Amino acid sequence: MADERQVEVVKMTDGSSREFAGKRKMIKESFVMDDGALAVTLYFRNGEVRNLVLNSKLVTKFALHGAEQKYGDEVSGVEDIDDMILAIDELHERLGKGEWGVKREASGISGTSVLLRALIESTGKDVGTVKNWLSAKTPAQKAALRKSSTLLPIIQRLEANKVSKAANVDTDSLLSELN
Secondary structure, three states, X not given: OOOOOOEEEEEOOOOOEEEEEOOOOEEEEEEXXXXXXXXXXXXXXXXXXXXXXXOHHHHHHHHHHHHHHHHHHXXXXXXXXXXXXXXXXXXXXXXXXXXXXXXXXXXXXXXXXXXXXXXXXXXXXXXXXXXXXXXXXXXXXXXXXXXXXXXXXXXXXXXXXXXXXXXXXXXXXHXXXXX
């Protein structure tokens, strides 16, 4: 399906032109100036432009805010806390390799923490070994592993325990009332 958003070309007060798609009201660009100062230029849909040189005393604050945002964006939409932790670990590893723009595949992390624990239980391997092995697997491979006859019973038990703990209900105690 083609992107059918309307694009408006706006002549900016600095003489340049910018394309604003859909409801977008501002375009942000950042750069390093010739003297090494950091700057951000904001282009507004009404044609206004703001060139903002960052206060050098606040560069660390800006960097930390960006880091918080990057890590937060990585887990946006991930419901399970253990999956969030794995996603953060994977992002941190990619950033350590200098891979800023690499994006995790959609739903590639969902349920991975339970799969990781099931593999550790099943194989007896340590967390690092299994995590490293699992990181090379595609979402389709991970989904297939979750359904394997070896791992499925472990995964079902782990997920059932997770649900009862999340609801703060001792299901074993509840079931013992029937005995």
